Amino acid sequence: xxxxxxxxxxxxxxxxxxxxxxxxxxKEGKNGSRLQTRFPPEPNxxxxxxxxxxxxxxxxxxxxxxxxxxxxxxxTNPVKEDTEYVDSIMEDIQWLGFQWKNIYYAxxxxxxxxxxxxxxxxxxxAYIDEQSAEEIAKQKGTPTQPGVNSPYRDRPIxxxxxxxxxMNTGEIEEGAMVLRxxxxxxxxxxxxxxxIIYRVIKHPHHRTGTTWKAYPMYDFAHGQSDYFEGxxxxxxxxxxxxxxxxxxxxxxxxxxxxxxxxxxxxxxxxEFNRLNLTYTVMSKRKLLALVKEGLVNGWDDPRMPTICGYxxxxxxxxxxxxxxxxxxxxxxxxxxxVSLLEAAVREDLNTxxxxxxxxLNPVKLIITNYPENTVExxxxxxxxxxxxxxxxxxxxSRELWMERExxxxxxxxxxxxxxxGQEVRLxxxxxVKCTGCKKDENGEITEVYxxxxxxxxxxxxxxxxxxxxxxxxxxxxxxxxxxxxxxxxLFKVENPGTETEAxxxxxxxxxxxxxxxxxxxxxxxxxxxxxxxxxxxRIGYFNIDKESTPDKLIFNAQ
Numbered sequence: 001x002x003x004x005x006x007x008x009x010x011x012x013x014x015x016x017x018x019x020x021x022x023x024x025x026x027k028e029g030k031n032g033s034r035l036q037t038r039f040p041p042e043p044n045x046x047x048x049x050x051x052x053x054x055x056x057x058x059x060x061x062x063x064x065x066x067x068x069x070x071x072x073x074x075x076t077n078p079v080k081e082d083t084e085y086v087d088s089i090m091e092d093i094q095w096l097g098f099q100w101k102n103i104y105y106a107x108x109x110x111x112x113x114x115x116x117x118x119x120x121x122x123x124x125x126a127y128i129d130e131q132s133a134e135e136i137a138k139q140k141g142t143p144t145q146p147g148v149n150s151p152y153r154d155r156p157i158x159x160x161x162x163x164x165x166x167m168n169t170g171e172i173e174e175g176a177m178v179l180r181x182x183x184x185x186x187x188x189x190x191x192x193x194x195x196i197i198y199r200v201i202k203h204p205h206h207r208t209g210t211t212w213k214a215y216p217m218y219d220f221a222h223g224q225s226d227y228f229e230g231x232x233x234x235x236x237x238x239x240x241x242x243x244x245x246x247x248x249x250x251x252x253x254x255x256x257x258x259x260x261x262x263x264x265x266x267x268x269x270x271e272f273n274r275l276n277l278t279y280t281v282m283s284k285r286k287l288l289a290l291v292k293e294g295l296v297n298g299w300d301d302p303r304m305p306t307i308c309g310y311x312x313x314x315x316x317x318x319x320x321x322x323x324x325x326x327x328x329x330x331x332x333x334x335x336x337x338v339s340l341l342e343a344a345v346r347e348d349l350n351t352x353x354x355x356x357x358x359x360l361n362p363v364k365l366i367i368t369n370y371p372e373n374t375v376e377x378x379x380x381x382x383x384x385x386x387x388x389x390x391x392x393x394x395x396x397s398r399e400l401w402m403e404r405e406x407x408x409x410x411x412x413x414x415x416x417x418x419x420x421g422q423e424v425r426l427x428x429x430x431x432v433k434c435t436g437c438k439k440d441e442n443g444e445i446t447e448v449y450x451x452x453x454x455x456x457x458x459x460x461x462x463x464x465x466x467x468x469x470x471x472x473x474x475x476x477x478x479x480x481x482x483x484x485x486x487x488x489x490l491f492k493v494e495n496p497g498t499e500t501e502a503x504x505x506x507x508x509x510x511x512x513x514x515x516x517x518x519x520x521x522x523x524x525x526x527x528x529x530x531x532x533x534x535x536x537x538r539i540g541y542f543n544i545d546k547e548s549t550p551d552k553l554i555f556n557a558q
Contacts, residue, residue, distance in 0.1 A: 016329040031232045035067030044080035045284040046299040047092045053275040057096035071100035078205040092307040096317045119257045128163040130177045146186035147193045168214040174200045189244045221245040226267040234269040239269045272329040279489035280305045281403045281497045303490040314543030314558045319348035349541045356471045358521040358536040362401040369451045370398040378428045395478035416469035424469040431456035472537040479520040482553040486514040526550040
């Protein structure tokens with residue numbers, strides 16, 4: 001579905017299909033022309049960039065139309081949930097630049113959901129089934145064949161009520177029985193074939209402890225939580241589209257009970273396409289396996305597609321929001337090229353990253369005609385794209401570090417870096433001419449020699465002399481050692497999410513992380529905070545890792 005272009009006050013604006021639907025609902029006065037959304041993550045893992053797309057939608061439309069977006073944790077499965085995930089989710093949302101109005105939990109509505117289930121049992125619309133999960137699944141039928149009624153489908157109401165209460169007192173073991181809605185075992189939508197709405201879980205809940213032993217299923221809890229909370233637009237991803245009729249069914253049933261609140265109010269579910277990226281997976285189960293099995297270094301490993309992983313890698317929240325805005329929201333699933341995200345990050349960092357010098361593969365450069373024991377202060381502009389970013393000073397001396405790749409003893413004609421007899425500019429300093437090099441017994445170059453022209457310092461008239469190469473450098477006596485981590489794609493195939501479980505681990509890229517330990521950076525970097533955005537001159541974008549200290553500097557490549 002394409003975006004819709006609308007005229008408004010003489011200006012054109014692009015509306016996606018969800019924004020168009022919201023505008024229509026507001027104009028028609030639905031739900032009192034009120035807009036309320038929610039972001040409802042399950043606290044069973046860290047958020048990934050797919051969740052960032054939902055966050056931008058849920059919070060973004062609330063901001064755009066003067067509505068409210070709440071954060072609601074879908075904590076209906078205590079086995080998988082933890083307060084660690086709750087804390088990380090809140091941190092990620094705020095880092096992306098959004099703020100919720102209120103925080104709610106599905107567990108806030110456990111009593112309401114229980115009462116609604118009791119109402120359904122009393123009305124003969126739900127029953128306790130003692131079959132195994134396998135037996136229930138077999139009786140569901142197929143999309144072309146109707147299901148078979150459970151032998152417990154006509155169980156007396158009082159008996160179901162008694163057993164339902166026993167499910168929550170601890171008298172019933174896990175898996176021994178479930179509560180099912182009594183709808184239609186021949187329905188064309190298989191979600192209507194007497195879905196399970198409650199099961200027994202004997203595991204302490206991170207908020208309610210051992211108060212509850214019977215827990216609602218997602219399809220039963222979600223729509224009702226939306227209703228109790230006052231949500232007007234329940235926006236979710238496309239896999240829930242087939243669940244929407246059941247969502248509507250339970251909401252309609254709830255409205256007919258004494259538990260109904262505001263007259264005329266009804267939430268509406270809408271769906272958009274998920275965010276899928278090449279060379280990664282978005283399955284929480286697979287991401288958890290990567291972490292638990294030590295295949296990555298935690299949830300915030302910079303190779304992970306988690307929001308905290310991108311943050312640690314040096315991506316800005318603005319760049320992630322820009323990328324999501326670029327790919328848009330449609331009704332069609334797509335696999336987005338990760339290079340689009342990387343381009344959005346580079347474009348954003350170009351405007352905010354501090355330019356600094358770093359040498360990752362050093363070889364010594366000696367300026368033979370430069371005075372010994374002399375140190376000059378050279379001004380380095382922090383960001384040419386931002387005049388207000390200022391500058392900092394970098395020391396220049398006789399012995400420098402340069403990139404080994406920037407020297408070639410026998411260079412081809414169009415080689416514009418350092419080679420004997422050729423002039424290059426040392427950035428922010430002087431023009432120098434290479435005079436030769438020194439090698440060890442293995443033929444490895446250990447030192448490069450050059451002479452400088454003292455009249456070509458940056459800013460002097462002769463500095464305008466044209467040379468074809470500009471190199472970065474560091475003063476050997478005035479820089480700091482550093483560890484630099486270079487990252488590649490986590491998987492070696494474009495779409496690892498479509499592969500079988502047996503292939504999952506085999507698809508990992510063995511070269512996704514390369515650690516360089518013999519690097520040097522400006523000493524100025526010891527003053528900057530972790531996660532600061534940097535551009536290593538002529539190399540790329542980096543940031544300071546959270547584990548970095550002034551005594552051991554660590555940098556992550558973007």
